[in-house]
Amino acid sequence: MAHIQIDASNTCTLKCPYCARQTHKDYGDVLSLGNYFKLLDYYDHLSFSGQISDPIFNPNLITMLNWSQNKSVTVHTAATSPKHTEDWYLRAFKSNPQVTWIFGLDGPVGWSERHRIGQDSAFLMDIMLMGAGLGIKIIWQCILFSFNEKYIDSCRELADKEGIEFQLNLSTRFTPNDPMEPSRVAVTTRGKELNPKCLVDQPHNYSAKGFLTPCCWIDNHWHMDDENVQTLYSEELRLENNTVKDIVDSDAWKQFKVTFSKPCWDYCTMANPSSRKIL
Numbered sequence: 001m002a003h004i005q006i007d008a009s010n011t012c013t014l015k016c017p018y019c020a021r022q023t024h025k026d027y028g029d030v031l032s033l034g035n036y037f038k039l040l041d042y043y044d045h046l047s048f049s050g051q052i053s054d055p056i057f058n059p060n061l062i063t064m065l066n067w068s069q070n071k072s073v074t075v076h077t078a079a080t081s082p083k084h085t086e087d088w089y090l091r092a093f094k095s096n097p098q099v100t101w102i103f104g105l106d107g108p109v110g111w112s113e114r115h116r117i118g119q120d121s122a123f124l125m126d127i128m129l130m131g132a133g134l135g136i137k138i139i140w141q142c143i144l145f146s147f148n149e150k151y152i153d154s155c156r157e158l159a160d161k162e163g164i165e166f167q168l169n170l171s172t173r174f175t176p177n178d179p180m181e182p183s184r185v186a187v188t189t190r191g192k193e194l195n196p197k198c199l200v201d202q203p204h205n206y207s208a209k210g211f212l213t214p215c216c217w218i219d220n221h222w223h224m225d226d227e228n229v230q231t232l233y234s235e236e237l238r239l240e241n242n243t244v245k246d247i248v249d250s251d252a253w254k255q256f257k258v259t260f261s262k263p264c265w266d267y268c269t270m271a272n273p274s275s276r277k278i279l
Contacts (some may be wrong), residue, residue, distance in 0.1 A: 003045040004201035005216050006031060008064075010208045011057040012050075013079045015117040018173040028208025030058045035239050037067070039206060042244035047071040049102075049218050052078035052208055061087075076141070078104030080120040089127045095137050102139040102167070107148030110157060114147050115180070132163045141163045149182045158230050175220040191236045198257065198268075204248070210238050212247050214256060218263045228259055 008031045009038065012021050030135075039046060044151065046068060048055035055061055056077050065073065073096065090247040105128075106112040112121040131138045140159050143154065152168060160167035198204075198214040205216040211233050213219050218229050231252040231272050 002043045002246055003201075004039055004043040004206055004207045004212075005047045005049050005203045006036075006039065006055070007050040007053050007208040007219075008048050008055040009053040010150060011048070011059040012052070012054040013081055013118050014054070016115055017117070018115075018171065024277055026202065027052050028210065029209075030060075030129050032240075033060055033063065035210065036060075037066050037155075037204075038239060040067060040071065043071075043204075045203070047203065048074065048076045049074070050208075051077035051219050056081070056084050062092050064094060068099070073098070074100040074102060076102040076104070078116055078119060078124075080118075080123055080185070086127065089130065093134055096157075097134070097136060100137040100139060101128075101131055102141050104141050104143075106143045106145060108151050108158075109147055111151065115145060117141065128164060129162055135163070138163075139167050141167045141169060143169045143171050144182045144185065145171075145180050146182050147180070149184050154189060158259055195242045205222055206239070207233075209233070210240055212237070212244065213242065214253065217268075223242070227264065229263065232256060 010028045010030060012019075015022065046227075048061070053194070054077055055075055055108045056079060059065070061075075074107075075092075077196065103124055104112075104116065105124055106115045109125050113119050128140065140155070142148070142155060143150070148155075155215050156166045156168075158164075158255075170185055202215045205213045205219050207213060207219045213232050218226075218232070234252065236242075237247055237250060237252060
């Protein structure tokens, strides 16, 4: 099943300290309906998640969800804003009841804001409960931190009680002696073999700049000086001017999957100590 991760906007109201969005300022634009129709025509699984944005800030998101009937669609959101009211979420849920909604709340109500600065966790919890009550598949995604690890069991119990799937994530972005790093995690160092996930099952990525890339990890300004990455962002490969098939079959994509790039060694090498488990 062809899978695409979509940066549907260029906005997020949260100030999460570990997020790449804190260094991606004024990056790109919102996904147009024209470009979304092209993605919809090619991909079976569409994930509105985003590297540098929250999908709720695309003004056409509800229309896009409505267009996505008979597709596998997920919306991953964590932000809150005054204009996204309970009525807005109700309309979004009803626009396509088959959509899976993933809400990022890092702990109980009132605690998530310690990481997701600017969030209204109480409001999002109410929205999650409303969606679950409507029969929408709701996933509570929680990143494990030192401040919330003692509450994880109670969060999971609440999720189970309300018919919500609880998903605990382990971050790889902590610095040495980071006070936010939980104590319940063990990290194992692995070998140095390059293991490109884009050759197996890693979803493609739609950048807020209007380009497709083989994965989301190379879609940030830290890697734009890599010549193999630069070829994927040439103007002739902009989605506005092509079909998805033309882009993924292009010489630039074929060459990239032969030579790869520095980011690939950063993120897909087995030396990256991202094999983590909860103790």
